Amino acid sequence: MEKWPNNRAWLLVLPVFVIVAFSAIIPLMTVINYSVQDIFGPNQAIFVGFEWFREMLADKRLHDALWRQFLFSGLVLVIEMPLGILIALAMPKKGWGVSLCLVTIALPLLIPWNTIGTIWIIFTRPDIGLFGAGMNSLLGIPFDHTARPLDAWITVMLMEVWHWTPLVALLAYAGLRAIPEAYYQAARIDGASAWSTFLYIQLPKMRGVLTIAFLLRFMDSFLIYAEPFVLTGGGPGNSTTFLSLYLVKIALLQFDLGPGGAFSLIYFVIVLLFSFIFYQALERIGKGDKV
């Protein structure tokens, strides 16, 4: 759709600009200021140049957190994307089941993130949790997410998959529903198997929504904070300390404003790069690859 060129449209955007600028630009400038100073207290600061950047860029714990973060986001995508598509394929297309399925599936998405953590604490505790106790006593597999890093990872992954696969499933479902019936009819007439129908019709037609699902899941898992904070607090050791958890530890708990500022900027720029890729991908979808 051709848009009307009109610079006065800025007036309509102005309130949004002001409110987001207030919440984004001022804090960002503050973080820039922090990142070049050693701050002892209000108005007591020494200019240190790029020292904090040098320190944070060489910080082994930050590297570990970053790789952990990439591993986590990668695993999230590898598990959630196929699973979400499978669920979407299995969901009914019409009838009373649709509403029921949609509401049930969307339920985890509306639970506050810390409640998600709480649910999974209660569910996986080795003494009182159905999952933890079940693993330990029924299957005889020792399981304790508070003591063993692998168990903690399994728990965080389970929680994440439980929490966010519905988003992928709902997006994929919406994409599937948008495919005109004629495509399925043509496939039947051409004698296509269920697998070829999926491969040559459903998957290509879902490409748009799946791109969005992929990017959203990547971004959101990259920013994950509340759930592992509640569930494991980043432990045991630092085994589930993701970037946000580490940043909060430095900036809010230790109140190291300088390194925290430098860290924030590094984190932000990484996210900015992915956002840019995200945006470009969306633009492409908008330009003619629509379902």
Added chain:
Amino acid sequence: MARIELNEVAHSYLPKPVKDSDYALKRIHNVWEDGAACALLGPSGCGKTTLLNIVSGLLIPSKGRVLYDGKEVTALPPEKRNIAQVFQFPVLYDTMSVYNNLAFPLRNRGIHEKAVRERVLEIADILDLTDFLKKRAAGLAADAKQKISLGRGLVRSDVAAILFDEPLTVIDPQLKWHLRRKLKEIHEKLKLTFIYVTHDQVEALTFADQVAVMFEGEIVQIGSPQELFENPEHRFVGYFIGSPGMNFLECTLEGNRAHVNGTEILLDETTAEKSRNKKGNLALGIRPMYLGVHPNPGGDRVKADIRMVEDQGNYRIVTLKLGKHTLKASLSEERPIPEKEAWLSFPTEWTRLFADGWLIK
């Protein structure tokens, strides 16, 4: 190639149809001969697509049987029926090349790759698609896409019939004509049974040897374009075919004269004879091109007021008022048209009578 027979077919989308109006298709009993080019013509919502889906096997009818060459196929799924279908908008496998699109139905049937290649090249040649074979199907123009959809049906050597569901809807007007001619040419070359669904009478009448007109879930008439034009068996056919449609005048009968609010119109002796013992509402019908318009009275002419004259190029359409009825007449451009009033003549050989909507014959 096959002869397609529909035996007392009816279909309802409701699980338990009771009333007549629950049925999307009321009663279809019809045969399409092998190698025929047939059209199904009717307004939107008359059940054309439902009927087509029953023929292709995408729908199983609530009642009745479908036979291909005398063999019952009613419950067979589309992939077992050897038919092909071209949909309203092009249905393609966008990620594949044109070649792979055309090869897809053959590969699914486990045909040897060498045979696939031969056949695809042959069909691509017929459809003028050879130059595009390596291109991605998604990037082509609508008419090329529609040709690919058709090609996916043609590649199968065993295909019994090809069904078209308003295939020209998304094609630009100037290409429509071209594609329609291509279809006709392919039909002549391959002698396949073509069933062509449309709501456009021009498309139906130019494409098909035999046109079935559908109305509210029923086939009201099957015939050649000429038959449909000259002897519409139902008021709907008369009204739907021809531009403008047939004129209808509610009338009563007295001897061999029809009374239309006060004026008398002379009828053919045999028609009047048959009509005399018919019950129900009678109506007189005449095609605009047969309605005589004269500047002066005489014979059995009837006086009417002229309301409007539209110039359509080599003919003109005159809108007339006869009592409370509005009539249209089409006149060739040389014929003079009187100013305000005209005297109409109803040639008996072209004047038809309808009882409760159906032609009296």
Added chain:
Amino acid sequence: MKFTLAWMEWTVPTAIFCSTIIAIVIAMTIWQTVSPSLERRGFLPIPTTPGDRLFIGILTSVYIFFAWIGLTQFSPWILLGIVVCWVLVVMIWG
């Protein structure tokens, strides 16, 4: 209750940095209002407008900055020169 900027802990270098960025953005806006530019293809893999190129230039500069600080001990002033050149390259040929 008075709104002050003291808590933001401004320093001269950061003030210069932020005002430079803001000035560039404002200048770009004015330039594009007066004579809007069309999208075009340069050496970057996507078609871009000058605004896009500015953003890409600055974003990649930040990564160059990280690499410089993290991997080398050279003076940041050399870096500044490199970055300015890089942004200009992206703006002109990108």
Added chain:
Amino acid sequence: MKGRKKFVGLAIYFILLLVPIYWMLNMSLRSNADILASFALYPKDITLMNYMNIFTDSSWYMGYVNSMIYVALNTAISLFVALPAAYAFSRYQFVGDKQLFFWLLTNRMAPAAVFALPFFQLYSTVGLLDTHIAVALAHCLFNVPLAVWILEGFMSGIPREIDETAFIDGYSFPRFFITIFIPLIRAGVGVTAFFCFMFSWVELLLARTLTVTEAKPISAIMTRTISATGLDYGLLAAAGILTIVPGAMVIWFVRNHMAKGFALGRV
């Protein structure tokens, strides 16, 4: 046969989806002593004591009230500013439109942790710390861009001829926007409100950082209970169940439009 396999798979998934929630419900209906003493698949002596505790202790139930207040405030602010902006993005071309849209999007993607500290400083300087409006404004950081994004999708689906006709008919922009345009995208406004509600409701970090006592949200009160010694699982579970209820209710109301919001892929 195939349909059956699908159904079984889906049923298994739904069971796995609901079991953790069921387990929390189970815990919330038992006393803490009972929970620690024995392992049971269902509550044998159902007690509503945990819920009673929450409803009688103001430090608990005020948490819900606080959450509700800032969520409502945030949803209202987000919609109010996002509606005209989304209209501008969907209908007009202006200098920097794409860049601005992208910048908004980056804020949807920005890690809350980056902004937590400066927010704390900013709001304490302007004296808004520990107020509902502070949390509501902070959540605008990601909800306003989100609202613009979703609404823009819905508005682009409305043909522009409608606007043109209205302007030719002599409608002023505000009158057209309020009396004609907004009613047309009712469903979109509903979906947007739903997502704003959702993201403000589930967020923890900023809400916790910006509040001390007065406006402390339920999520922060719950995390406090976790870190306290002698964890009361029953109470925690009951509080958790109560945080699910509003979301579940909202889902039920928008269930028919929800898929549309997801279909636009703008979450």
